[in-house]
Amino acid sequence: MLRKVTLLAAALLLVGGPALANTKVREPEPVAFSFEGPFGRYDQTQLQRGFKVYREVCSACHSMNLVAFRNLGDPGGPFFNPEYSAAKGLTSNDNPVVKALAADTQIADLDSETGDAVQRPGIPADRFPAPFPNVIAAKASNGGLAPPDLSLMAKAREGGPEYIASLLQGYGPPAHGVTLSPGQHYNAYFVGGVIGMAPPLAADKVSFDDGTKSTVRQQAEDVAAFLMWTADPHMEARKQMGFSVLIFLVLFSGLLYASYRRVWRNESH
Amino acid sequence: MVGANPDPHVTDGDPNRRDFIHIAAGVAAVGIVGTLAWPFIDQMNPAGDTLALASIEFDLSKVAEGQQVVVKWRGKPLFIRFRTPKEIEEAIKGDHADLRDPATDESRHKPGKAQYLILVGTCTHLGCVPTFGGGDYGGWFCPCHGSVYDTSGRIRKGPAPLNLLVPEYSFLSDTKVKVG
Amino acid sequence: MSGHSTYVPKTGFERWLDSRLPIIRLANDTIITFPTPKNLNYWWTFGGILSMMLGLQIVTGIILAMHYVPHVDYAFNSVERIMRDVNYGWLIRYMHANGASMFFVAVYIHIFRNLYYGSYKAPREVLWILGCVIYLLMMATAFMGYVLPWGQMSFHGAVVITNLLGAFPIVGDAITTLLWGGFAVDEPTLKRFFSLHYLLPFMIAGVVVLHVWALHVVGQNNPTGIEPKSKADTLPFTPFATVKDGFAMSLFLILFATFVFFMPDALGHADNYIPANPLVTPSHIVPEWYFLPFYAILRAVPDKLMGVIAMFGAIICIFALPWLDTSKVKSMRYRPQAKLYFFIFLVVCVILGFCGAKLPDDQVIPGLTTFKLVDSDLNSFVWLSRISTLYYFAYFLVVMPLLGLFEKPLPTPETISSPVLGGEHKD
Numbered sequence: 093m094l095r096k097v098t099l100l101a102a103a104l105l106l107v108g109g110p111a112l113a114n115t116k117v118r119e120p121e122p123v124a125f126s127f128e129g130p131f132g133r134y135d136q137t138q139l140q141r142g143f144k145v146y147r148e149v150c151s152a153c154h155s156m157n158l159v160a161f162r163n164l165g166d167p168g169g170p171f172f173n174p175e176y177s178a179a180k181g182l183t184s185n186d187n188p189v190v191k192a193l194a195a196d197t198q199i200a201d202l203d204s205e206t207g208d209a210v211q212r213p214g215i216p217a218d219r220f221p222a223p224f225p226n227v228i229a230a231k232a233s234n235g236g237l238a239p240p241d242l243s244l245m246a247k248a249r250e251g252g253p254e255y256i257a258s259l260l261q262g263y264g265p266p267a268h269g270v271t272l273s274p275g276q277h278y279n280a281y282f283v284g285g286v287i288g289m290a291p292p293l294a295a296d297k298v299s300f301d302d303g304t305k306s307t308v309r310q311q312a313e314d315v316a317a318f319l320m321w322t323a324d325p326h327m328e329a330r331k332q333m334g335f336s337v338l339i340f341l342v343l344f345s346g347l348l349y350a351s352y353r354r355v356w357r358n359e360s361h
Numbered sequence: 362m363v364g365a366n367p368d369p370h371v372t373d374g375d376p377n378r379r380d381f382i383h384i385a386a387g388v389a390a391v392g393i394v395g396t397l398a399w400p401f402i403d404q405m406n407p408a409g410d411t412l413a414l415a416s417i418e419f420d421l422s423k424v425a426e427g428q429q430v431v432v433k434w435r436g437k438p439l440f441i442r443f444r445t446p447k448e449i450e451e452a453i454k455g456d457h458a459d460l461r462d463p464a465t466d467e468s469r470h471k472p473g474k475a476q477y478l479i480l481v482g483t484c485t486h487l488g489c490v491p492t493f494g495g496g497d498y499g500g501w502f503c504p505c506h507g508s509v510y511d512t513s514g515r516i517r518k519g520p521a522p523l524n525l526l527v528p529e530y531s532f533l534s535d536t537k538v539k540v541g
Numbered sequence: 542m543s544g545h546s547t548y549v550p551k552t553g554f555e556r557w558l559d560s561r562l563p564i565i566r567l568a569n570d571t572i573i574t575f576p577t578p579k580n581l582n583y584w585w586t587f588g589g590i591l592s593m594m595l596g597l598q599i600v601t602g603i604i605l606a607m608h609y610v611p612h613v614d615y616a617f618n619s620v621e622r623i624m625r626d627v628n629y630g631w632l633i634r635y636m637h638a639n640g641a642s643m644f645f646v647a648v649y650i651h652i653f654r655n656l657y658y659g660s661y662k663a664p665r666e667v668l669w670i671l672g673c674v675i676y677l678l679m680m681a682t683a684f685m686g687y688v689l690p691w692g693q694m695s696f697h698g699a700v701v702i703t704n705l706l707g708a709f710p711i712v713g714d715a716i717t718t719l720l721w722g723g724f725a726v727d728e729p730t731l732k733r734f735f736s737l738h739y740l741l742p743f744m745i746a747g748v749v750v751l752h753v754w755a756l757h758v759v760g761q762n763n764p765t766g767i768e769p770k771s772k773a774d775t776l777p778f779t780p781f782a783t784v785k786d787g788f789a790m791s792l793f794l795i796l797f798a799t800f801v802f803f804m805p806d807a808l809g810h811a812d813n814y815i816p817a818n819p820l821v822t823p824s825h826i827v828p829e830w831y832f833l834p835f836y837a838i839l840r841a842v843p844d845k846l847m848g849v850i851a852m853f854g855a856i857i858c859i860f861a862l863p864w865l866d867t868s869k870v871k872s873m874r875y876r877p878q879a880k881l882y883f884f885i886f887l888v889v890c891v892i893l894g895f896c897g898a899k900l901p902d903d904q905v906i907p908g909l910t911t912f913k914l915v916d917s918d919l920n921s922f923v924w925l926s927r928i929s930t931l932y933y934f935a936y937f938l939v940v941m942p943l944l945g946l947f948e949k950p951l952p953t954p955e956t957i958s959s960p961v962l963g964g965e966h967k968d
Contacts, residue, residue, distance in 0.1 A: 130803050158621050162413050185413060217413035240815075244621070247806060248814035283824075323814070326624075326631045333632070334802025341795045344393065347386040348788040354382055355780045359579060390787070400629035404604055409626035 118280045120251040120258040123313055127320060130335075133328050134321055137302055139170035142318025145298050145311045150242060153234060153289075155222035158243035159322050161194035162216040168328040169321065185216040197221050235275040237288040246316070246323040253316040255281065260312035263291040416541030418533065421477060429493050431482060434540055438482035438490050439528065440501075444512060448499060449475050452513035455498070462524045466513040469527055479540065480514045481528050486521035501525070546570050571757060576775035577782045578763035580957050584654040585761070586789030587647050589782075593790050594644040595749065599742050601637040602686075609689065611735035613728045616691035617816040635805040641683050642808045643797045645831035648676060656862075657883055659871030660762040666863040668755040671748055673860045678745045680832070685738040687829060691731065692813030697822050699726045699734070705839070708849040725819065765957055766871025774957040825900060833897030834890050838933065840901055841926040843916060851930065858937035865937055867945030875951040879944055886936045889929045896926035 126135040143164065146156070164171045165184030174180075176187040184190055194214035199221055203210045214221070224230035230238040246252045258281045266278040270285055279287045293308045300306055321327075407415070417434055419441060424430045429442035444452070452466040470478055484491050484503040495502025496509035498517050503509075508519030515524040530540040548566040550556040559566055608627050610619035623630035652672070655661055661669035688699045703720050707713040722729030760769065769775050776782075800807065808830060812823045828836050835852050842848035858865070873880040901923035904910075911919040918924075 158618070158625065160410070160413065162409075163625075166409075183412065185416065215418070217410070244814040248811055250811050252811075330631060330635075330802055330805070334798065337798045337802060338795065340389075340393070340396075341791060341798060344386070344389045345788065345791040345795065347382065347389055348784065348791050350382045351386040352784045352788045355784045359776065359781070386784075386787075400632050401600065401604055403628045404630060404633060405607070406628055408608075408622070408628060408630070410622065411626070 117283045117285070118258075118262070120254040120281060123254050123257050123316070125253060125313075125317055125320070127317070127327060130331060132331070134168055135317065136170060136172070138314050138317045139321050141298075141300050141302070141304060141310075142314035142316070142321075143170045144300065145293075145315040146242070146318055148298050149292050149311075150315065151220070151223060153223055153230075153239040154242045155224070155230075155239075156220040156242045156322060157222060158219070158241075160217060160219045161190050161197075161214060163322075163325060164193065165190040165216070166325060168325060170318070187216070190216050194218055200225075235288055239289070242319055242322065244323045246320040248323075252323075253320040256319055257312045257316040259287075260293055260315070261308055416539060418537060418539045421536045421538060424477075426476075434481075434528070439540060440478070440480045440482040440493075440514075440525070442478040442480070442493075444476050444478055448512040451499065452511060455511050455513060455515065455517075458517075461516050461522065464513075464515060464524055469513050469515075469524075471530075471532060474532065477538075478512075478514060479528060479530055479538065481526040483526075484508055484521055485516065485523040485525065486519070491525070547574050571753070571778075572783070573777065573779045575757060575778040576769070576772075577761055577778050578769050578774060578957055579776045579781075580763050580765065581761065581782070581785075582764055583785075583789055584650070584658075585763075586786050587651040587654065589786035590647045590790050590793045591644070591651060592749070593793075594640060594647060595742070595746060598637065598640050598644060599746070601633050601640065602739070602742065604633050605637055606739060609735075611689070611732050613691060613731055613817070616689060616731060620690045632801070635801045637686075639797065639800045639805060639808060641686060642829070642831065643793070643800070644679065645683070646796075647793070648679065649831070652676070652859075653887060656886075657873050657880075658762055658764060659766050659866070659868070659873065661863045662866060662868075662871050663863070664759045665755075665762065668752065668759060669863055670860060671752040671755055673856075675745055675748050675752060676859075677856070678741055678748065682738060682741040682745065683829065683831065685734040685741070688731065688734050689738060690813060691817045693815045693817055693821075693823050694810045694813040694826070696726060696817035696819065697826050698828060699730065701826055702828075703730075705849050705852075708846045710846065727819075762871065763957060764872060764874065765954060766874070767954060767957055770956045827898055830894065830898075833895075834893035834933075835897075837893040837897035837926040838930045840897070841923065841930040855930075855933060858934065862937065862941065866941045867943075868941075868948070868950070869945070870950040870953060872953075875953045876944075876948060877951065878948045879940075882936060882940045882944065885932065889932045889936075893926060893929045893933065896922045896929065901926075 126132060126138065162184045163169055165176060165187035166172060167177065169184070171187060171189045171193075172184070173187055173189070176182045176184060194216050197214040197218075197220075198211040199214045199218050201210055201212050202208070224233060224238075227238050246256060249255045251258075259279060262279045262281040263277060264280065266272055267280070267285060270278060272278060272286065276286050276288060277290055278285055293311045295308055296306045298306055298311055300310075304310060415435055417432065419430075419432060421441070421443070424441055424443040426443045427445045427448075429440050431438045431440060433439070449466070456465045456467075466475070482490050484505065486503065486506055486508050489503050489505035491501035491503040491508065491510060493501060495504075496518070498509055498511035500510040500512045500514060500517075503519065503521065506520050508521035509517050510521075510525055511517050513524075514527075516522070528540050530538050533539050546566055546569075548559075548563075548569040550559045550565070555565055558564070605623065608619060608623045608630065610616060620634065623634050625631075627633075655669065655672070684698075684702060688695045703717050703726060706720065707717040709716065718724070720730070721727065722733060763769070810827065827833070835855060838855050839848045839852040842851045868876060868879065870876055873883055899922040901921065902917060903922050904918070904920050905922060905925050906920055909920050913919075914924065916923075
């Protein structure tokens with residue numbers, strides 16, 4: 093990652109307390125993600141597995157306010173199906189997988205007749221429902237620390253998806269000199285080492301539909317890939333357009349250079 | 362200071378090739394600007410979240426007979442009217458009248474669902490919202506410039522040129538429609 | 542824009558228009574016949590590149606303003622809506638964010654080219670000062686633009702920078718309260734920053750017009766620093782300079798596109814993807830890279846007020862340069878000693894940039910502890926920035942005034958053309 097070296101400052105949101113900032117934090121372990129590099133693309137089956145981990149594990153505590161169900165069926169997304177794309181005159185709203193996933197959730201709404209607060213089944217246009225109605229409730233249910241929103245997590249931490257994958261596997265007995273209060277856990281990749289989140293993953297906690305063996309490592313990497321997608325859903329379109337633009341600009345520069353040489357060829361300079 | 366220097370182009374021995382390179386470079390430059398212009402213009406088109414709400418589902422059991430419910434669809438009012446047998450009868454009678462924008466009542470509702478009329482609630486004159494049940498034909502009356510629509514939403518009097526628009530919709534079940 | 546015009550209206554309409562609004566004459570004299578020294582190198586193409594970047598920033602900025610909501614509750618999400626839902630919104634936003642960085646890359650090259658070739662010297666002092674004003678406006682614009690996404694870095698960067706002004710005695714508090722429109726950086730601050738961020742680029746464009754006007758009065762400097770003496774020394778701007786500028790712009794766009802499409806967040810901070818939270822500060826506040834040298838100077842001085850004065854002084858030095866440099870020779874091609882000090886200055890500016898990105902007490906050479914000098918170990922970034930800051934000011938206040946009096950420059954050519962005839966002079 094080319095980002096400038098800053099500490100994982102924002103992670104402090106979880107523990108609060110700049111005194112911990114000086115503790116050494118372990119660098120994330122490298123993971124060979126399919127989306128790395130200029131030609132990298134998301135692995136759709138991995139995104140589907142990652143979504144399942146998010147849905148069955150993470151979403152119990154973490155919100156994902158920026159992502160809507162329809163996004164799951166957008167090009168590059170986990171449930172994109174060319175049958176339901178703009179080319180066929182349809183949108184991700186029509187994708188039956190997306191519709192089913194949305195309808196499986198309950199969305200808080202107002203009854204259009206009575207104005208009462210009601211729960212209704214979701215539609216693809218709905219954003220993922222948050223586990224807590226507000227940040228105060230989120231804090232109260234989690235020992236005073238609100239679990240951060242995950243929509244942009246892979247962009248909002250130094251190390252991105254590799255950091256997420258390492259963090260999820262990074263629990264262990266406390267290092268020498270670290271004492272844990274109740275409700276705290278030791279994680280070598282977390283700034284300060286003391287994290288409020290209990291180890292979320294366990295082998296076979298999530299069963300993958302494609303038969304992939306459900307190890308902690310597999311779950312961690314899959315959900316990290318999924319979070320990269322939620323943070324950067326247009327990455328594939330961006331890289332694709334980038335290649336066309338670069339090829340065009342290189343050719344254009346060549347033409348301009350030839351033009352320049354011809355204009356200047358009789359001038360000594 | 363043109364003319365001050367001997368113009369190097371004058372001594373050019375191969376004008377065709379020279380022109381080709383300059384023209385190609387110029388065309389490519391125009392191409393860049395043109396291609397770049399498209400994203401800059403297309404961004405004004407409806408965004409993903411706007412389009413996502415462009416189709417809505419509605420439960421018709423919420424409309425009482427003889428009444429209409431107005432819901433917002435694509436930023437405009439949508440009239441969902443449960444017509445009485447008398448209103449349907451009048452609408453069918455109107456098929457033979459001298460219509461400005463001829464259409465049968467049959468063509469303005471789904472087969473077998475004559476009681477439900479679903480229309481975009483903006484006057485085809487200049488976009489005001491007609492009031493329910495007003496005018497001589499018991500349909501709608503537009504307060505802005507006096508256009509009168511019948512119980513099939515067809516224009517009968519006043520300045521509006523066209524009938525109230527029937528949006529694209531379909532029945533998902535007996536009482537549920539999807540509009541858009 | 543220059544004193545005399547060679548434009549001759551060709552048609553009846555052109556004659557009619559020329560006597561009423563000589564706009565074709567203006568365009569002709571500015572971008573067609575304007576005489577440019579024939580020996581300009583590629584370092585002279587950055588003026589054109591900067592105009593292009595200014596245009597691109599204004600266009601993308603106006604588009605972003607169509608979708609952006611300047612409100613503390615919606616700003617962050619409206620930017621994310623641009624990134625996710627608006628058609629090509631990600632492209633336009635990444636162009637604008639990286640365009641700001643590319644703008645500064647170009648302006649720094651432009652400024653250092655000026656320093657090396659002595660382009661600020663008589664008769665180009667006003668041209669130089671107008672350029673400095675543009676640079677100041679750019680810094681203000683970029684700072685306020687960075688606040689708008691209302692992420693953690695946006696918010697706390699705004700807090701730190703506005704608090705700088707609070708360092709001034711007596712008026713300090715009144716100034717910060719006025720800037721904030723409250724008791725802290727909050728809703729009124731965001732709204733006024735948005736308004737000013739929209740206004741300032743047009744002021745920049747206005748000063749650019751003056752800058753170009755001044756340029757066309759005095760003419761361009763050139764690598765020899767010798768003013769053109771005859772028509773043999775110059776070529777018309779079009780096609781000679783236009784095609785060369787166009788080629789350089791295209792190369793620059795390749796660099797720009799590489800950032801926009803393949804590493805769009807490389808120059809930003811991860812923390813700015815976290816919505817602003819006034820209750821928690823990121824452990825390491827760093828400004829955008831283009832402010833880092835000044836940030837290092839600020840932190841090099843232990844006293845708050847003196848730090849702020851040093852930082853502003855560093856900018857004032859740049860303004861005063863035409864009068865600080867006493868040398869009769871413009872181009873450092875013929876000033877071997879000045880050339881040496883110039884390259885040290887260049888390296889020092891880069892070092893200051895590095896220092897600005899580090900924590901003050903971080904070790905320069907890892908694992909080496911020397912001895913404590915005053916308040917910190919000598920092997921720390923704070924001492925490196927102090928030494929660099931000293932050189933920064935010494936370059937302007939000691940080297941430039943004295944070197945011009947004592948150094949013995951190399952013989953300079955009679956005209957621009959003569960060194961070319963006598964063999965290419967390599968730098």
